[in-house]
Amino acid sequence: MQPLRSLLRIAPALALLTVAGLTAGCGSSGGSDSGNGGGSPRTDAAGSTLSGTIVVSAAASLTGTFDQIKADFTKANPGVTVTISYGGSDTLAAQINAGAPVDVFAAASDKTMALVVDGGNAASTATRFATNTLEIAVPKDNPAKIAALADLARSGVKLALCAPTVPCGAASAKVLAAANLTVTPVTQEQDVKSVLTKVQLGEVDAGLVYKTDVIAAGSTIKGIAFPEAAGAATNYPVVVCKQAPNAAVAKAFVDYVLSAAGQKVLAAAGFAAP
Amino acid sequence: MRDSRGRPPAALLVPAALGTLFLTLPLLGILVRAPWSDIGRQLRTDELQTSLRLSLQCATLATLVSMILGIPLAWVLARVEFPGRAVLRALVTLPLVLPPVVGGVALLYAFGRRGVLGAYLDQHLGITLPFTTTGVVVAETFVAMPFLVISVEGALRALDVRYEDAAATLGASRWFAFRHVTLPALGPGIAAGAVLCWARALGEFGATITFAGNFPGTTQTMPLAVYIALQSNPESALILSLVLLLVSVVILVALRERWAPGRSGDRRPAARAW
Structure with missing residues (x-):
């Protein structure tokens, strides 16, 4: 019975290995950031200066560009903290539809944006902010x-x-x-x-x-x-999420992406205007 | 081994139960969520059958290569005293801790078209490994062989050296003793190591997609098909995962059935020790 026992002994390891192999590729794109931003809604509704935290879910292809936009945006609004969760647009859309506390969604295709808009999780219709060829x-x-x-x-x-x-x-x-x-x-x-x-x-x-x-x-x-x-050409749409914990800052961030300053950063990275 | 020594302590049973739950719940998740009604149609698709066949072939070949190279390697690690043995052991088990994607890139640096050895293979022998089925076997062997080496080395260490010593006093060479004394006694250890190795190779994703690429029929194994499907059609990804799980379970159980009765009379102390 020795081989049987050896096999039984490694059976749990086998199960874990198979699962680990299957999910290895997907785990990396999962939004480990999606939970920690949480969004502390400390916005001074009456004040002119924005404050608080927002979580932005952005397509992986926006990585360098949105890092720059985030830096510029927080420099202009010192009271604001922006957490960006990069990932595949499909994955991000699925997270938002599953109730992740996300304020802004920037997708790499109209199709993935439609998943969130049709799912009733967008505060408005999406705006295209860039195209890529x-x-x-x-x-x-x-x-x-x-x-x-x-x-x-x-x-x-x-x-x-x-x-x-x-x-x-x-x-x-x-x-x-x-x-x-x-x-x-x-x-x-x-x-x-x-x-x-x-x-x-x-x-x-x-x-x-x-x-x-x-x-x-x-x-x-x-x-x-x-x-x-x-x-x-591929379109890049952006939207404020319906359940945005910090809608005011989220709106300001989207406006910044669409502003001349934001568009300049996008153009430098090779994106074209929509 | 019945309950003759009293009840198993709760301090062990509770964490054991939690561990079991943790390991099996994700699998249960797949079973519950799988679109069972569609499974028959999905099973008959050419894509699934092609990638399943490729997966089984490559994992089996990788296991064979691992045995041919890994058993002697384990023997050297367990039986030959030489300076730097600990370093060698650490080196050959490195793929265990290396993220598979990094392993794939490392394989490209070594065996790719412009790799250290690959450039020579490509220019002088006309052999290119990336994007070929052989490349898949190379990637899977790289990731899975350490599992076999570790298992077999552990079994060798548990094996009583006196059997080999006795063979030597009777005039057997080390090679003869290895084949006729060590190897038969190692059977269960090798079997367990090979199963572990095969299972790891079957689920291999990162190194394969990085080194061998992804093309249906030549390099798209099941885990790759699952990942690609996940981006467009999560339901079909679920079915693919389920098929991979079922096939592995069936094969593992079948193998165990084959080994268990035939070897039950094996009363060698070495085998019991492992």
Whole structure:
């Protein structure tokens, strides 16, 4: 009976391992921040200076940009603390619909925004604050000599795309279909940053990523803009949540994103005006 | 081993019960939430069958490779005295603590198209591992082999060295003694280690998606399919997870049934010690 006993002894470990493996990918995008902001509603309703804490759920692709906007916003409003929870738009929308105490939601697609608006968890209709377009990313030395979108369909070109189910993959498919190109990627990555990594490491000859990713990657890769990208621009909408613990500050934050100062930060990162 | 020594103490039973609950409740969650009515249709889809077959093949191959390399490694760690043995043990078990995604990036640096060894493989032998099924096996072996090494080393340490000594006094070489004395006595330890290794390989996500990418039919194993599905269709992700869980449970139970009766007569002290 020895092997039986050995197996029984490790059975719980097995269960945990299987579950750990399954959830490893999703756990990282979960909003560990969503709980700690909580929102202390100490807003002086009558006063002109804002105060209190807000929680902003923002799409992962906004990471650097919203950090900057947060810094500028809190500098202008010293009484305010902004906590930003970055993650996949779908995950964030699911958290908000599940009752997470979030004040502002900034999504990377109209579709994910609609989940929150249709779920009755938005205080108003959403406002588009930026758009993003695709670019071809190639390693610095451009080993496959890519110059235009059509080159991606050449045989022997190793291409990385986002999986068709994620927004960047949907946009890629739309662009390629509009250009009548049939490509065979070697991989369908789970998000745009993974495509970028594969290009940075030189594992693929090219990948389709957002213009903002190309700019954020600096000199580690080369970006090639192509005219067909205009047909599949991604919209970024923002909204104040209905259950916002601190609606006044939330409204001010959204206004700041839409203001000239906020738009300047977005433009520097490669976003276009809506 | 019946209750001849009195009742089990509550101080042990209560935490044990809590531990069981903690480990099984998430699984129960999947069972409760799974859209059972749709499961038949989902099971017949090509995507599911392809990724399930790929998962089982790759996990099994990774386990075989782990056994071929890992059992000798465990033997060296347990039986050969040399300076730096503790360091070597720490090094080869590093994948246990390394986040799998980091493991995947490390594999790219080593075996990728521009990696330390990979560049040579690519240019001189025409072998590229990333984005191939072999790449999946490499990633799974990297993450899962330490589980086998640790199990087998533990079993070896518990094994009475006098059996090997006796073989040596009878004129057996160390290699002969390993094959005819050590290995048979190690059976249960190896089996338990292999099961643990297989289960870990089956659930592997991070290293696989980072190193081997994600493409249906070549590198998209079940955990990858689950993650991709989760972003667009949580229900189908739930079904995929359920299938993976059921298949692993069925295989683990089947294997246990095979081992248990055949070995029940095994009364070697070594086996009991482990």
